[in-house]
Each structure stands twice: as structure tokens, then as C-alpha cells.
Amino acid sequence: xxxxxxxxxxxxxxxxxxxxxLAKDGxxxxxxxxxDHPGSKSMTGGRLYLEPxxxxxxxxxxxxxxxxxxxKERITAMAEGASVTFEFTSEGLRRPQPHSWTxxxxxxxxxxxxxxxxxxxxxxxxxxxxxxLKEDGKVVGVVAEGEEIPAQVxxxxxGVLSPLGEKAGLRGPLDPRYAAVGFKEVIRxxxxxxxxxxxxxxxxGLAHLFFGSITKGVFGGGFLYTNRESLSLGLVVGIEAFTExxxxxxPELLEDFKARPEVAPLIEGGELLEYSAHLIPEGAHRVVKRxxxxxxxxAGDAAGFALNHGITVRGMDFALASGALAAQAVKEAKERxxxxxxxxxxxxxxxxxxFVLKDMEAFGHTSEVLAHGRLYDRYPYFLCSLAEEFFRVxxxxxxxxxxxxxxxxKDLLLDSKTWKDLWxxxxx
Ligand SMILES: Cc1cc2nc3c(=O)[nH]c(=O)nc-3n(C[C@H](O)[C@H](O)[C@H](O)COP(=O)(O)OP(=O)(O)OC[C@H]3O[C@@H](n4cnc5c(N)ncnc54)[C@H](O)[C@@H]3O)c2cc1C
Numbered sequence: 001x002x003x004x005x006x007x008x009x010x011x012x013x014x015x016x017x018x019x020x021x022l023a024k025d026g027x028x029x030x031x032x033x034x035x036d037h038p039g040s041k042s043m044t045g046g047r048l049y050l051e052p053x054x055x056x057x058x059x060x061x062x063x064x065x066x067x068x069x070x071x072k073e074r075i076t077a078m079a080e081g082a083s084v085t086f087e088f089t090s091e092g093l094r095r096p097q098p099h100s101w102t103x104x105x106x107x108x109x110x111x112x113x114x115x116x117x118x119x120x121x122x123x124x125x126x127x128x129x130x131x132x133l134k135e136d137g138k139v140v141g142v143v144a145e146g147e148e149i150p151a152q153v154x155x156x157x158x159g160v161l162s163p164l165g166e167k168a169g170l171r172g173p174l175d176p177r178y179a180a181v182g183f184k185e186v187i188r189x190x191x192x193x194x195x196x197x198x199x200x201x202x203x204x205g206l207a208h209l210f211f212g213s214i215t216k217g218v219f220g221g222g223f224l225y226t227n228r229e230s231l232s233l234g235l236v237v238g239i240e241a242f243t244e245x246x247x248x249x250x251p252e253l254l255e256d257f258k259a260r261p262e263v264a265p266l267i268e269g270g271e272l273l274e275y276s277a278h279l280i281p282e283g284a285h286r287v288v289k290r291x292x293x294x295x296x297x298x299a300g301d302a303a304g305f306a307l308n309h310g311i312t313v314r315g316m317d318f319a320l321a322s323g324a325l326a327a328q329a330v331k332e333a334k335e336r337x338x339x340x341x342x343x344x345x346x347x348x349x350x351x352x353x354x355f356v357l358k359d360m361e362a363f364g365h366t367s368e369v370l371a372h373g374r375l376y377d378r379y380p381y382f383l384c385s386l387a388e389e390f391f392r393v394x395x396x397x398x399x400x401x402x403x404x405x406x407x408x409x410k411d412l413l414l415d416s417k418t419w420k421d422l423w424x425x426x427x428x
Pocket of ligand 1: 034
């Protein structure tokens with residue numbers, strides 16, 4: 001533990017990416033993970049957008065334990081007793097390289113931990129970092145369960161709550177307005193059965209998002225991802241709504257979701273393998289004051305780097321890229337022999353030049369847009385009623401499509417709240 005360049009706190013994707021890059025560049029690095037192994041405490045939906053992160057960790061993906069390449073995208077708007085589904089598939093999702101893959105964090109992070117060790121980094125599981133070592137306000141190491149471990153720099157990748165980020169003075173506590181809670185089940189199904197049930201070719205996968213009445217009019221939604229031999233199925237609800245307005249308990253909501261006729265046949269006969277719950281930052285970058293300080297950097301969820309855009313849910317790509325960029329900044333700081341805040345400011349510069357801060361800036365307010373209840377009752381109900389008018393042939397003469405459309409458009413557009421919602425949606 002003597003002469004360390006860097007200590008990384010947290011064996012999630014941000015911490016592992018940082019430790020991997022540092023060790024590969026020949027720096028002496030130790031990563032502490034409080035769980036039994038990297039990934040044992042991590043949870044995700046889980047689809048990883050790989051395109052944005054390829055340039056930062058190019059050599060890893062050939063042998064990574066990815067589950068299925070996503071070739072089919074589905075979004076379902078749900079009302080009581082009805083739903084409308086949009087499905088998209090394209091050669092562009094496969095070529096020139098598959099843009100996204102489903103993942104299971106436990107095997108993925110465990111494998112990544114082994115890669116860190118292969119390139120010379122130390123991954124220490126079952127070790128919680130309890131405090132930061134400071135000298136004249138500068139971070140000079142960590143305290144891990146009573147043991148002082150000095151290092152030139154500490155990368156905090158300790159996840160969404162990041163108490164150590166608070167101790168470092170880089171961020172405040174998580175504000176419930178800027179977080180959601182997710183509940184997830186992993187359900188085992190035969191590989192061939194998954195392909196048959198979801199109309200997939202071997203190795204191909206589906207990403208399916210749901211919104212509407214399943215969250216009883218509050219901010220949130222459902223997800224279903226196909227893995228090689230399992231499904232990841234879950235629900236996410238904004239924390240504020242969860243604690244103050246949700247008219248049902250989360251497990252009950254999840255059971256209702258699973259019982260919906262759009263979902264029940266998809267999971268029928270599956271065996272429950274795993275149940276987990278976790279927080280997700282939703283605009284939590286607002287509680288972060290600075291991304292670096294003297295001898296310390298914040299990466300991944302700890303820095304609030306996650307975006308729910310309604311159509312895309314991202315956090316893992318931000319975690320991987322910010323971890324790799326933190327490592328890059330540390331490597332350059334070592335070359336300068338200067339780990340002060342001024343020197344580590346390079347981290348923010350690197351983030352600004354990357355998709356991480358560009359996307360956070362462009363889409364950082366989507367959580368406010370998505371927090372509006374009409375997205376979960378009025379619009380799904382509207383879509384379902386319109387679809388019913390189109391598809392149903394009643395007893396009398398059928399109305400012309402143009403007339404039905406006009407009737408619905410009038411109803412929607414004469415409502416001043418629609419215009420307010422449309423105005424807000426320019427943030428998406
Ligand atoms: C329900 C849900 C669905 C999601 N869906 C998606 C999705 O489909 N696609 C996507 O890209 N993103 C998704 N996300 C977001 C994504 O999972 C996160 O953004 C990403 O996992 C963040 O990685 P991280 O390394 O920053 O944090 P984490 O994965 O949380 O890792 C932090 C690690 O630090 C460890 N740790 C914490 N404190 C200490 C300490 N004091 N000492 C030692 N170790 C410590 C923890 O045990 C943990 O292993 C989802 C999240 C949730 C909860």
C-alpha cells in the first residue's frame with residue numbers, strides 16, 4: 001500500500017474503468033469495493049450503449065461478457081385496459097457494429113475486475129472506504145475500515161449517494177427531486193424460447209420500455225431487456241413521487257405490471273433468479289458543486305452522470321467514459337508531478353470535450369420534463385383511444401380517418417396544457 005499513485009473507491013463501472021486505464025498506463029492503483037466482488041452491489045436496467053465508450057476502452061469489447069446485441073427497440077404507452085406499442089428495427093442497429101448490448105452487471109463487473117488485475121491493478125473486495133485522509137484540506141488518501149492508505153490522488157466512484165464526495169466537499173446530499181428508485185427481477189428462460197417469444201435471431205436482443213398507467217400517474221416507467229438466458233424486468237419511479245404520492249407499494253406495482261396482458265405472456269414459465277432495488281440519479285448533477293478538488297475526482301453516478309431521456313436510459317456509458325477520463329487526467333497530473341485542484345481541472349476539460357458533459361448539458365433537464373403527470377395518464381390514454389377508433393369497427397357506419405384525426409387533434413390542441421407540455425418537451 002506504500003507509494004500508491006491512486007486509490008479508486010467503488011468497483012462499479014466508473015471505478016473499474018478508472019482503475020483499468022491507470023493500471024494499463026503503468027500507474028500504481030488500488031480499487032476498494034465494499035461488496036463481495038465488483039458488481040455484487042451494482043444494479044442496472046440493463047442496456048449498455050457501447051458506441052460512445054468504444055474510443056475510451058477500445059480493446060475490451062471483443063471478449064466482454066455482453067449478453068445480446070439490441071436489434072429491436074420497443075416502446076409501449078399503457079392506459080388502463082389498453083396499450084399502444086411502437087417497434088423499431090433496422091440494419092443500422094447492427095452495422096457497422098452493434099450500437100448497444102444488454103448486460104448483467106454481476107458477471108460483467110466481475111470480469112472487468114479480473115481485467116484490472118490482469119493489467120496490474122489491485123482490486124480489493126469486501127473493503128469499505130470509511131473516510132478520506134486529508135492534509136491542509138488536500139485529500140492524500142483514504143481510510144479503509146481503520147487502515148490509513150496514502151495515495152497521490154483518490155477517484156471517488158462510490159455511486160449515486162457518494163457520502164465520500166460530500167466529505168470531499170465536492171457535492172451535497174442526494175436531493176429526492178433528482179433521483180428515482182428502480183426494482184428489478186431477473187427471470188430465467190431458455191435461450192431458444194427467448195428467441196422464439198421475442199422474434200429474435202440467435203444472439204440478438206430486444207430493449208422494451210413502458211410508460212403510462214403502470215406507475216399510476218407518477219414519473220417512472222417499466223423496462224424489459226432480453227439477456228442470453230434470462231430477462232431483466234423492472235419498474236422505476238421518481239423518489240419524490242415514491243415517498244409522497246404513489247398510491248401503491250412498489251412490490252404491488254411490480255406485480256400489477258407483470259400481470260398486464262402485454263407483459264404476462266412474455267415472462268410466462270420463467271424462473272425468478274434475482275430481485276434487486278437501487279437508486280438512479282435523475283438530474284443529480286445539480287447537487288455536484290465540483291468534479292475535482294485537491295487530490296480528488298468524482299466519476300460515474302457519484303458525479304450525477306446519468307440521463308433518462310424517455311427513449312434512452314443511460315448511465316453505464318457515462319460511468320465508463322468518466323472513469324476512463326478521470327484516469328487520463330490523473331496520468332497527466334502524474335507527468336506534471338502535480339495533483340492539486342488546478343492540475344486536476346484537466347478532468348473537467350476532458351469531460352467537456354467528450355460526449356459526457358456535452359450530453360449532460362444538452363439533456364440535463366429532461367427529468368423535469370418527464371416529471372409531469374400528464375405523460376403517464378393523459379397522453380397514453382389519448383394514444384390508446386385514438387388507436388381504438390382506428391382499429392375498431394362498430395355496429396354503425398365507420399367514421400372517416402381524417403375526421404377521427406381532426407376530432408382528436410382538436411381535443412388535444414384546444415387544451416392549453418398541451419401547449420405547455422409541448423413547450424417543455426423542447427428540452428428532450
Ligand atoms: C433500475 C435501473 C435501471 C438502469 N438502467 C440503465 C440502463 O439500461 N442503461 C444504462 O446505461 N444505465 C442504466 N442505469 C444507470 C446505471 O446502472 C448507473 O448509471 C451505473 O451503474 C453507474 O455506475 P457507477 O460505477 O458510477 O456506480 P455503481 O455501479 O453504483 O458502483 C458504485 C460501487 O461503489 C461501491 N461503493 C460504494 N461506496 C463504497 C465505499 N465506501 N467503499 C468501497 N466501495 C464502495 C458500491 O458497492 C458499488 O459497487 C440504471 C440504473 C438503475 C438503478
